[in-house]
Amino acid sequence: MNQRAGVVDRGRAVRPATALLPYRGESVGEARRMVRGKLVEWGLPELIDAAEVVVSELVTNAVKTGCLARMAVTVRRVTDRTVRVAVRDGSRILPVLMVAGEDEEGHRGLALVHHLTGGRWGASVEVWGKIVHADLVVGC
Numbered sequence: 001m002n003q004r005a006g007v008v009d010r011g012r013a014v015r016p017a018t019a020l021l022p023y024r025g026e027s028v029g030e031a032r033r034m035v036r037g038k039l040v041e042w043g044l045p046e047l048i049d050a051a052e053v054v055v056s057e058l059v060t061n062a063v064k065t066g067c068l069a070r071m072a073v074t075v076r077r078v079t080d081r082t083v084r085v086a087v088r089d090g091s092r093i094l095p096v097l098m099v100a101g102e103d104e105e106g107h108r109g110l111a112l113v114h115h116l117t118g119g120r121w122g123a124s125v126e127v128w129g130k131i132v133h134a135d136l137v138v139g140c
Helices: 027-041 044-063 107-119
Strands: 002-004 008-009 017-022 070-077 082-089 120-124 129-137
Touching: 017 027, 027 044, 027 070, 027 082, 044 070, 044 082, 044 129, 070 120, 107 120, 107 129
Parallel strands: none
Antiparallel strands: 002 008, 017 070, 070 082, 082 129, 120 129
């Protein structure tokens, strides 16, 4: 076994998965299935529930941008204990963590991502949009 950058090289087992998805609500389910499949393949079932919620929130936010091309959803094993879920969309507007009022139905997504990742999330602007990523760690 080779070890590089904290990831144990098990051949196919550590390869990331990426899906190019349309900006539609149905893409949330596709993203969840992809993330679930990779976590099962990597033997990380304890991260599935949180990862499905995180990718759902990130894809839902991307759908709301109104972009027309395709978003890229990626799940990558960063280390033996850390998985990164990322969504690249065509909007350069960065997400904002908001505190929703008790009566508000919306504006809770990033707060949920923040909670589930222990604050291990972020966003970066690129030439053609942005990437929002969230890291989930086993045992946290």
